[in-house]
Amino acid sequence: MRLPGFYPVVDSASWVSRLTGAGARLVQLRIKSDDTVRLSREIDAALAACQAAGALLVVNDHWELAVAQGAQALHLGQEDLDTADLPAIRRAGLKLGVSTHDEAELDRALSVAPDYVALGPIWPTTLKKMPWAPQGLARLGAWRARIGALPLVAIGGITLERARACRAAGADAVAVVSDVLAHADPEARARAWIAAVETD
Numbered sequence: 001m002r003l004p005g006f007y008p009v010v011d012s013a014s015w016v017s018r019l020t021g022a023g024a025r026l027v028q029l030r031i032k033s034d035d036t037v038r039l040s041r042e043i044d045a046a047l048a049a050c051q052a053a054g055a056l057l058v059v060n061d062h063w064e065l066a067v068a069q070g071a072q073a074l075h076l077g078q079e080d081l082d083t084a085d086l087p088a089i090r091r092a093g094l095k096l097g098v099s100t101h102d103e104a105e106l107d108r109a110l111s112v113a114p115d116y117v118a119l120g121p122i123w124p125t126t127l128k129k130m131p132w133a134p135q136g137l138a139r140l141g142a143w144r145a146r147i148g149a150l151p152l153v154a155i156g157g158i159t160l161e162r163a164r165a166c167r168a169a170g171a172d173a174v175a176v177v178s179d180v181l182a183h184a185d186p187e188a189r190a191r192a193w194i195a196a197v198e199t200d
């Protein structure tokens with residue numbers, strides 16, 4: 001699996017549509033809700049937006065809906081791995097990305113043969129509370145050395161100004177929420193990210 005460098009993580013199909021319109025070719029739909037009607041509607045709309053743009057949608061957490069609705073990729077954290085039916089996910093042909101935050105989590109992630117591994121938070125993030133200290137760029141390099149050719153995603157506290165350093169340290173893709181979504185002009189910011197991380 002080859003990942004585009006810019007990997008926005010968003011909470012609605014409307015954002016998926018806006019950012020694919022700005023050129024994103026890899027987008028994660030991360031909706032923290034149990035409302036399956038709403039989730040299903042959002043996944044459908046996000047899949048349609050990605051299909052129209054030639055982009056890959058990664059559904060976060062909601063593996064049953066991702067399978068049922070014909071998604072092509074899924075992101076799971078370590079707790080999600082406790083409950084997900086990995087054989088069913090594989091049978092449905094979904095690509096799988098897995099979060100990691102320490103060595104033990106990396107071992108577990110590698111044991112499920114993921115299509116990419118994510119490491120975070122690289123810098124402090126305000127989006128969610130996490131028990132891990134910021135990993136830093138050196139850890140990203142260590143993950144690169146550990147996982148060989150497997151695609152590596154950096155996430156957490158990453159700004160446009162920091163994105164290239166993540167790539168230089170070994171990340172194939174750089175995931176981002178706040179630096180793009182909270183920007184005064186998110187589409188322009190997305191284009192700047194793409195220029196920064198997808199031109200080499």
Ligand SMILES: Cc1ncc(COP(=O)(O)OP(=O)(O)O)c(N)n1
Pocket residue numbers: 009028030060061075076077078080097099100118119120128153155175
């Ligand atoms: C690309 C990427 N990396 C890490 C995460 C975090 O996943 P997880 O640990 O399951 O936490 P939630 O996102 O579900 O709160 C991610 N979503 N994407």
Ligand SMILES: Cc1nc(C(=O)O)sc1CCOP(=O)(O)O
Pocket residue numbers: 099100119120121122124125126127128130155156157158175176177178179
């Ligand atoms: C959803 C998520 N997962 C992380 C991890 O380290 O696993 S960091 C993160 C939030 C990323 O948001 P921002 O770009 O605003 O810091």
Ligand SMILES: [Mg+2]
Pocket residue numbers: 060061075076077080
């Ligand atoms: Mg999760």
